[in-house]
Amino acid sequence: MSVRVRIAPSPTGFLHVGNARAALFNWLYARHTGGTFILRIDDTDVARSDPEYEDDVLAGLVWMGLDWDEGVGVGGPHGTYRQSDRLDRYAEVAGQLLAAGSAYHCFCTPAELDERRKEAQAQGRPPGYDGRCRILDPAESARRKGQGEAAVLRLGVPRPGVTIFEDVIRDEVRFDHQAIDDFVLVRSDGSPTYHLASTVDDVDYEITHVARGEDLLSSTPKHILITLAMGGTVPTYAHLPLLFGPDGKKLSKRHGDVSLKAYREGGYLPEAMFNYMCLLGWSYEAETTVFTRAEAIERFDLAAVSKNAAVFDPEKLEWMNGVYIRDLDPVDFIDRAIPFVEEDLGRELSGAEREQLGALGPLVQERVKLLTEVPDMMSFVLTTSLSYDEKSWRKVMETETTPAALDAAIDRLTVVGEWTAVVIETELRAMLDELELNARQGLQPVRVATTGSTVSPPLFETLEVLGRDMTLDRLRSARAKL
């Protein structure tokens, strides 16, 4: 049977990196096995769902390159793949479970439940639902329900009993039904709970493997029980290790960026994100940390996923992003960087400016880890009024040898014939010889004068890109400020 996996985010927030990682692993498994990757939207929580979040989820998956074969937006044999469109189906299953005696109505009010829970906890008893409505006569229940009395539908968990399943990642896991209370399937307002809706969908969509976060491991027996009660085939489960923040606590907003969106906008490359996330709970090969999509697909296996939770390490991600940036084709690099430059500038770049940046691109490319660092490194070529970094100015311009170095540089560069990096270098090195200055003493003033900072791309190439007029202009105005 062909593999069918799914990811079912609920649109109640921006796509979380944990969900993105789950999506990635499902996608990898589907691609590795030649199976089908499905995107479903679990929006049964109407109050908290928002179309904006759904858009973000889709955008995040597209950005990561995780294309889905069936589901929201692309369709498929199962309708819209949106739970809010399947309420009738959940009601239908609920009716069947009720008729079959697998489920029953419960008339206990939230207030009563709450009180009993507190009582049970105080006495050290299990806080779950005590099952008192289970013994109600079905006919009597139906009558009360028919008269409009508020009721939820609960699953009658078989007791005594035990649910055992073989988790792909964790091997055999067993839960005694003693510890599982008769949980709610349908709320008193008629809406299905997550457990019901998600399980019905998994059965209807013929999902073969459910790979999701370990936080759902304890809920798995409930899902299996529902599946069995509706006569469905139980899928294979794989519970992925959770992601934690640098402090070892569950990855949350307090750790800064937990939404994929933040990385998208933060100058990260999707290729790097993809590669890095693969490493969170899986490894391509003992000695290899950088690999391509195709390679990951070829080797990925759910069974090889680690059991332990992983700490999301922003520093390693950043390093990896640098690796991928340096690996980019120069034209590709500048194409990706330009939006960040324009965003920073607040305007669009002219053709001439683009050309300048294109020339500077390769020099900057190997010096940044994030695309968001590009504007800072290139802004000096785009401005007409250069501002100097204060520290840089103090450090190199207020030096005894600086005036002479600038004067000599101006003289030589004014008369130089050809304006290329090679010629510029020859001239400036001759200047160093002449004044008996070392490179640091003689070149840093030129760097600060022309770029505004002690840190810049390689000087000679930079001056070539800047052009003779602007270079001389800047050297002169810096000299005048001394």
Add this chain to the structure above:
RNA sequence: GGCCCCGUCGUCCAGCGGCCUAGGACGCCGGCCUUUCAAGCCGGUAACGCGGGUUCGAAUCCCGUCGGGGCUACCA
């Protein structure tokens, strides 16, 4: 509290009874290269939570213990 999961360098991962004097990557430290900054190269730092077993032999298997985490809703 109960149930469940997990426990190798600071972090991610390799290891699945002898190849381990525990390997790779990030980070950190030092050096080289060098026009600055990066990159690159070389070297270094650093871990099998603890205690019992099983075995000729254990990071690898078993038990206990400690520690971390998840779940315990008419949220997903």
